[in-house]
Amino acid sequence: MDLKSFFKQTPVKIALVTLALVAVIVLGLIPLSIVMVMWQVLYIKILIAAAGILWGIFTFIWIWNATQYTKLWESWISELKGGRMQRMRENYPEYMELRRKYPISVARHERHCIHRKPKVSYKRMIESALNVSEEEWAAREEFHRQNRAERRAFNGHRPPTLTEENTRKGQRL
Numbered sequence: 457m458d459l460k461s462f463f464k465q466t467p468v469k470i471a472l473v474t475l476a477l478v479a480v481i482v483l484g485l486i487p488l489s490i491v492m493v494m495w496q497v498l499y500i501k502i503l504i505a506a507a508g509i510l511w512g513i514f515t516f517i518w519i520w521n522a523t524q525y526t527k528l529w530e531s532w533i534s535e536l537k538g539g540r541m542q543r544m545r546e547n548y549p550e551y552m553e554l555r556r557k558y559p560i561s562v563a564r565h566e567r568h569c570i571h572r573k574p575k576v577s578y579k580r581m582i583e584s585a586l587n588v589s590e591e592e593w594a595a596r597e598e599f600h601r602q603n604r605a606e607r608r609a610f611n612g613h614r615p616p617t618l619t620e621e622n623t624r625k626g627q628r629l
Contacts, residue, residue, distance in 0.1 A: 484512020544578040561596035
């Protein structure tokens with residue numbers, strides 16, 4: 457693995473951003489610690505301490521937003537779940553065969569099971585997919601293919617009755 461791909465990994469990005477956030481906090485505390493030992497008038501001490509604290513807070517917020525820190529964590533959790541699901545799939549070769557034959561339907565089944573409440577375990581999701589007959593999977597796949605073809609054929613955002621040439625003729629809903 458080269459260095460460039462190493463730094464593109466999500467856990468490495470999270471670690472680097474976290475270190476940057478800690479460094480900003482430490483740098484923001486430096487003026488505060490200097491103020492503690494200064495022999496100055498109180499308002500100057502308050503001004504320097506407030507500047508350090510405000511700089512730390514605003515820099516912290518800027519780094520958090522610029523790096524989309526929460527999205528990094530979400531993507532890492534998603535990667536972990538995807539890896540766990542892939543390992544579970546590989547334990548069932550007949551399920552992998554189903555995924556190869558009927559990719560759209562099986563992916564839809566997985567999404568449906570993942571978003572159910574209460575959550576369905578990966579093992580139960582795979583076992584429920586294996587309990588469905590081959591004919592049912594073929595019918596589902598054909599339905600999803602037709603549905604996708606219809607959606608792609610209709611590439612406008614308006615219904616076909618409101619095309620521009622019909623609209624110019626005074627057609628209304």
